[in-house]
Amino acid sequence: MNRKILGSGNLQIQRFFNLDARAYHEGALSSKVKELLGLVASLVLRCDDCVTYHVLRCVEEGVSDAEFFEAFNVSLVAGGSITIPHLRRAVERLEECRTLEKRHLSRRVYGRR
Amino acid sequence: MNRKILGSGNLQIQRFFNLDARAYHEGALSSKVKELLGLVASLVLRCDDCVTYHVLRCVEEGVSDAEFFEAFNVSLVAGGSITIPHLRRAVERLEECRTLEKRHLSRRVYGRR
Amino acid sequence: MNRKILGSGNLQIQRFFNLDARAYHEGALSSKVKELLGLVASLVLRCDDCVTYHVLRCVEEGVSDAEFFEAFNVSLVAGGSITIPHLRRAVERLEECRTLEKRHLSRRVYGRR
Amino acid sequence: MNRKILGSGNLQIQRFFNLDARAYHEGALSSKVKELLGLVASLVLRCDDCVTYHVLRCVEEGVSDAEFFEAFNVSLVAGGSITIPHLRRAVERLEECRTLEKRHLSRRVYGRR
Amino acid sequence: MNRKILGSGNLQIQRFFNLDARAYHEGALSSKVKELLGLVASLVLRCDDCVTYHVLRCVEEGVSDAEFFEAFNVSLVAGGSITIPHLRRAVERLEECRTLEKRHLSRRVYGRR
């Protein structure tokens, strides 16, 4: 769908998408920290699609489960119980990612036999 | 004012304040990263008092100006131009902190002469 | 899913869930009034899962249809037409609860024949 | 200022103000409960002017301090620590109301001597 | 579902629905401009059902694709990247409307053969 938005010919929207992507690039702060910032922002603003995206990116950046749950806790305390349904879905996404990682890993270790 | 809230005898509110404070303690994630998470949450939820608090705490945790502005940028892109007035006040608070730091430093260096 | 969150080993998240549950216990205000407060908070913050939960709890606490619609009206006026889709789903949930109550009742009255 | 808005000749805005006032009138739910609903809605939506208004009205409806703090607690848990600055100002408003009540009472008891 | 809400016998909710409908009637501002205002309000408040409704109404009022994307851009810049998932769905809705329009048109042009 992003393709359709970007294909609209509206240059400013394209530039916004560009800025959005760059905001999470490695800089003075690492990509990992920036993705955690994006995750917490998405949770307190209660946007499931954004949460899913940042959970995936955090997994790619090597965020551990303990780190995830501390970031979830900051979101929960700052944003209140109203964030709980989004937190549940975030944990569900995280579990899916971890299952995929394990499968991928065991395939790499045992796959060629 | 927190004292008045905590003096109300409502135990659950006291426990909430407790949880709120602990969410930012050193753990799997450092206090510095957690304060940055709190800062971004406060900016996208547009709460000036919370922003002020986390700017101060970030300064104490040694967040550099470049790091601050990258966190500001994540907040701005995620939360939109509606966050700009809050960003302005965050920058103002940061400047005040930096001025105090410099004074404090020069007093330590030159003060005893 | 709550089990997964609570099973994460993050004690502070568990404590938050505890505080959240207790906030609605009978006290100076009745559970009924507190559930109505939770319902209105969920509607103006526009969280469907939270609305569903508090509709169920309000039904259990004996909230009448007239009382429900007055609470819906406060939410609608305070939160604006942006709450209407959530209000629609709240009314749908309420109807489901009322249908279940009737079935349950007629089974208790006629069931043993 | 409401007078200026209502004096604008825009009939629909006048009707909205009417609906807003009526939402809190005694009905299936008491005015007291409805004002508590309004207070919690205002706190989780973080509107200080609205909080002030509903604190005053709740005091007029005879809400006790214990009841106030339980409603504050529901707001805090549902809306998160981002509501704390608004909670502080709510407690401040409540204290002012209580001081005025005491003065008024002691004037009624001792005033005529 | 609106029928159920309106059938509840709560007069004030009915009046609110009335005011909501009238807010978009032709007046000093055209219906077209008012529907664009409703679209942007729905996007920045992130309500998909409301966005769908206003996209349909904007199409009926003759809003062009270029106009749509400029209104989307205002929403995106004001509301931030958190609005992107809603923007995506808005573009999807718009495409569906345009497809229906084309079919309808080609049926009118070629249909009678």
Added chain:
Amino acid sequence: MNRKILGSGNLQIQRFFNLDARAYHEGALSSKVKELLGLVASLVLRCDDCVTYHVLRCVEEGVSDAEFFEAFNVSLVAGGSITIPHLRRAVERLEECRTLEKRHLSRRVYGRR
């Protein structure tokens, strides 16, 4: 203060400010309509500084009082009574602008005698 933010050397923030300014430039939609979109977005997101800015810009674009109050009404109905304090301040700002316009006009008409 914007100068300080822009002087921070963070290029992406500068680009965001650029995009924000351009979103309201004349295009398929007129600047007048776009400023009205910005005004309604600011009111429903309840940002006083943004409301003030867009009221000024709308006055410059020749928005009439009747048009203003219809846009206010859309904001009020969509965003609910929680927007009323912001609406009050918007009307206050509008009055100040109109007073300045009249003074400026009478000076132009009578000033040179």
